[in-house]
């Protein structure tokens with residue numbers, strides 16, 4: 001069954017429903033600094049010619065990306081967010097009755113595009129430490145397997161795949177199986193774990209790297225992402241794409257955002273600072289958190305996550321409960337700013353029972369034990 005994508009609750013809806021004046025959202029892993037100011041300025045320019053259709057295949061953005069990544073422009077496909085490209089992968093490579101390998105804790109669109117193609121997700125659970133069980137994923141490959149989805153860092157855990165493990169996995173994977181390597185949060189990752197899309201794709205023509213402008217580039221509202229892959233695979237992806245599906249505004253803002261290296265660096269530095277602060281605050285509150293390589297942290301609140309989510313929501317803070325049996329006591333929280341984390345921590349202190357006064361505490365997530 002295809003389950004509708006469950007987005008973080010919109011700020012305006014919560015404000016109106018609960019009659020609140022201030023609502024803060026730390027639920028969708030957006031950049032709290034917003035996009036590059038240069039990208040915002042560029043959107044106001046009068047020469048965008050919005051009465052004309054966009055550059056159909058996003059040539060200007062692809063050209064900028066090709067130079068940025070050091071790869072041929074023929075291996076880049078631009079889409080309306082990386083989610084759109086996930087759909088294109090399924091349309092190009094997955095048929096009725098095929099299997100697609102995913103993990104039990106991953107971005108939900110992977111399962112949705114698989115089911116929309118009438119294929120079956122073959123689910124390989126993350127291991128006890130919430131890492132990809134790469135050996136088991138490899139041994140799950142069968143004659144029916146068409147694709148595998150990997151995310152590094154993964155959502156909702158924030159954990160990245162160690163570089164050597166990823167390389168070994170890709171070497172062992174049968175070349176006829178497409179591997180989607182979702183690097184939505186690549187800029188936030190420790191440099192030793194960061195993946196170079198050009199290098200991976202050069203060595204492994206069956207890999208499709210997915211990237212997005214929704215995270216560090218702060219352009220989630222404009223919907224733009226891209227795939228980096230072998231030119232033959234890129235051509236196959238393009239067959240499923242409707243003409244002009246990425247808008248002029250999105251293409252243009254993405255191109256300018258890509259060039260604003262200082263803004264990207266500021267965003268990464270802020271994220272690193274806020275991650276460290278969150279670990280410190282969670283430690284003080286006696287809560288376990290997964291060490292994250294992304295712009296969110298998974299924390300075990302040792303209570304039903306939905307209960308804590310509701311308590312925070314009523315106070316005007318939107319976070320994300322993880323609706324998976326293994327993580328039912330966990331919230332995924334975007335790193336935010338100091339001001340937002342002040343609010344979060346104050347509200348958590350009110351929402352969580354004091355030590356020794358916790359009748360409703362439930363057994364917490366397995367990875368913390």
Ligand SMILES: Cc1ncc(COP(=O)(O)O)c(C=O)c1O
Pocket residue numbers: 028029080081082083084107151153154155182184211212213214220224225
């Ligand atoms: C792992 C992962 N991939 C992709 C996306 C979606 O990106 P886009 O906005 O480009 O569709 C997200 C969004 O949260 C994500 O966590």
